[in-house]
Amino acid sequence: MEQDMQQILFTQDQVAARVQELAAQITRDYAGKTPLVVGVLRGSFIFMADLVRHLDLPLTLDFMAASSYGAGTTSSGLVNIRLDLHDDIAGRDVLLVEDILDTGNTLSKLVAELKGRHPASLKLCVLLDKPERRTRPLEADYVGFTIPDAFVVGCGLDYDQKYRQLPYIGVLKPSVYE
Ligand SMILES: O=P(O)(O)OC[C@H]1O[C@H](OP(=O)(O)OP(=O)(O)O)[C@H](O)[C@@H]1O
Numbered sequence: 001m002e003q004d005m006q007q008i009l010f011t012q013d014q015v016a017a018r019v020q021e022l023a024a025q026i027t028r029d030y031a032g033k034t035p036l037v038v039g040v041l042r043g044s045f046i047f048m049a050d051l052v053r054h055l056d057l058p059l060t061l062d063f064m065a066a067s068s069y070g071a072g073t074t075s076s077g078l079v080n081i082r083l084d085l086h087d088d089i090a091g092r093d094v095l096l097v098e099d100i101l102d103t104g105n106t107l108s109k110l111v112a113e114l115k116g117r118h119p120a121s122l123k124l125c126v127l128l129d130k131p132e133r134r135t136r137p138l139e140a141d142y143v144g145f146t147i148p149d150a151f152v153v154g155c156g157l158d159y160d161q162k163y164r165q166l167p168y169i170g171v172l173k174p175s176v177y178e
C-alpha cells in the first residue's frame, strides 16, 4: 500500500502523540461532565477508538453515519444521514468526532441537525483540518493537524473505500485516482 503514497504526511507515532495531546486537553475541558462522544462513520472509526481510550472521563458513546464523497475525491455537497443516534441528546454535552473537516458540508449538516435536539453543549473534534477548501462557516474546537489541500488517506480516511486501515496519514499519488 505504501507504494500508492506520494508522501507520508504523519507517521503512526506522530498521530498517536497528537491524539494523546488532544485527549488530555478534552479531559481537562470536560472535567466534572459526562460527555456523549459521537463518532461520524465511517471515517472517524480509528481516530474515535484511539481518542476515547485516552479520555479519563465518565462518558457514553454513539455513532452517526453520513456520507457525501462516494467513490471520488470531491464532495457531492449532498450529505445523507445514513445512521442516527440511539438516544435523545437533550441536555447532554456532545462531542462530535470526525476524521477530517474539509469543505464543511458534512459537519455543517450534522451540527444543524444535532443543535435542533437541544444538547447542553456541542463541540467538534477533528483529526485533520483542511481549511483551504472550506465552503461553510464552520471551525472545529479541537484539531489534530491542519493540512494543505491534498487528498489524504489512512487512519480511517479512504479513497473509494480503500486505505482506511493504514496506520499513518499519507498523500495519495494522483496516478491512483486520475
Ligand atoms: O468537510 P467535508 O467536505 O464534508 O468532508 C469531510 C467528510 O468526508 C468524508 O466522509 P465521506 O463522505 O467520504 O464518508 P466516510 O466517512 O464513510 O468515508 C470524511 O470522513 C468526512 O466525514
Ligand SMILES: Oc1ncnc2cn[nH]c12
Residues within 6 Å of the ligand: 069, 100, 102, 103, 150, 151, 152, 153, 157, 158, 159
Ligand atoms: O483528503 C481526504 N481524504 C479522504 N476523504 C476526504 C474527505 N474530504 N477530504 C478527504
Ligand SMILES: [Mg+2]
Residues within 6 Å of the ligand: 040, 041, 042, 043, 044, 066, 067, 106
Ligand atoms: Mg466521513
